[in-house]
Amino acid sequence: MEDEPHGVHDFVYDPRNANVLISVNGELKHRDEATVSVFDSGYLLGDGVWEGLRVKNGGVAFLDEHLKRLYAGAKTIDMDIGLSKEDLTQRLFDCLKAQDMNDGVHIRLMVTRGIKKTPYQGPRFTITKPTIVIIPEYKAPVPEVIEKGLSLFTVHIRRTGPAEQDQKLNSHSKLNCILACIQADKAGADEGLMLDADGFVATCNSTHFFIVRDGEVWTSPPDYCLGGITRGNIIRVCEEAGITVREKRFSLFDVYSADEAFVTGTFAGVTPVREVDGRTIEHVGGPMAKRITGLYQDLVARSLTPIK
Structure with missing residues (x-):
């Protein structure tokens, strides 16, 4: 029997990930309790932008380049993230520091347009500020x-x-x-x-x-x-x-x-x-x-x- 495919994003199991804290609009929540609304633009329509980042030796790699791409994407879809790059960076750092995560970490930083009053694609139906989620996990390639x-x-x-x-x-x-x-x-x-x-x-x-x-x-x-x-x-x-x-x-x-x-x-x-x-x-x-x-x-x- 042939081996199952193993893609480039397969990662080594790390038990620490079972208890990581996720930042949801600035609030840290256990991964089992980190949720967004079913009316969120990202869930309804895939309306948002995101970045993947790496943490190594106490720092985030190419952070400025990633944030530049994130904010350019947000401007392209006419979405105001609602935080300056400096404030978003601090929120990211706060999430990492709260868990002493400083090496071997992969981050998914996601920003959606926010919650809608009804399921429809028009941005004018959005009734909240953008939803900002930061998911840090210990991940190493296989x-x-x-x-x-x-x-x-x-x-x-x-x-x-x-x-x-x-x-x-x-x-x-x-x-x-x-x-x-x-x-x-x-x-x-x-x-x-x-x-x-x-x-x-x-x-x-x-x-x-x-x-x-x-x-x-x-x-x-x-x-x-x-x-x-x-x-x-x-x-x-x-x-x-x-x-x-x-x-x-x-x-x-x-x-x-x-x-x-x-x-x-x-x-x-x-x-x-x-x-x-x-x-x-x-x-x-x-x-x-x-x-x-x-x-x-x-x-x-x-x-x-x-x-x-």
């Missing part, structure tokens, strides 16, 4: 997943462009990614590889995708993918280290014959890919991926905003 590498399956669900729903918007509405994830699961793969409207490689359903060819690192242009914080920082460390990195369109032809492939994301950083659509990638966790992983980890260490 080592075996990193060592073995991921299997990807190219799904038929396409990434939309700005004319449909701009992928730069990190919204709660992720149904296209969920459908891609389901198709990959059904195919026995760990993650879905998604194409753009013209059939070029765009990104994965929950991570960004890179290939290595002839000593160069390639990733898709940002037109059909989220403006990933980790993606941008991988490009940055490559440029700083003199590694040729290209944001360019490429097809599955280039993927199947790549020397290396890997995905990136806030949770696991850099994760190798071992196969795509049954085609074996030549070097899994090869020299380029290892070098970039080291460069990225150094950058993370320099990026930390101390919890205070």
Whole structure:
């Protein structure tokens, strides 16, 4: 019997998570008691924006970049978060300090438009301030997943462009990614590889995708993918280290014959890919991926905003 798929977001079980406190509009509640209204915009419509953040060695990685993306997303959907970046940062820190959570933590920071007086999409039916939820959990990637590498399956669900729903918007509405994830699961793969409207490689359903060819690192242009914080920082460390990195369109032809492939994301950083659509990638966790992983980890260490 074949192994069950293990995606890049699988994590090592940690019993401490059973009693974490969740911040719901500034109030700390045990995870079993942390709830939002059934009339909340996020529940009714997926109307909101969110960020995933990492805590390491007493600080939050790339905090300014994440908050910049969060507030840009909120402005895009014409939503006033109701807190300044400084006040939201302090609320985040207060949640962490109350539980002495300072290392090995992953945070989901979510902001929805708030509670509605009736189930309808119009923002004018919202009767409260935005709902702000902060979920911190102790999470570490499964080592075996990193060592073995991921299997990807190219799904038929396409990434939309700005004319449909701009992928730069990190919204709660992720149904296209969920459908891609389901198709990959059904195919026995760990993650879905998604194409753009013209059939070029765009990104994965929950991570960004890179290939290595002839000593160069390639990733898709940002037109059909989220403006990933980790993606941008991988490009940055490559440029700083003199590694040729290209944001360019490429097809599955280039993927199947790549020397290396890997995905990136806030949770696991850099994760190798071992196969795509049954085609074996030549070097899994090869020299380029290892070098970039080291460069990225150094950058993370320099990026930390101390919890205070």
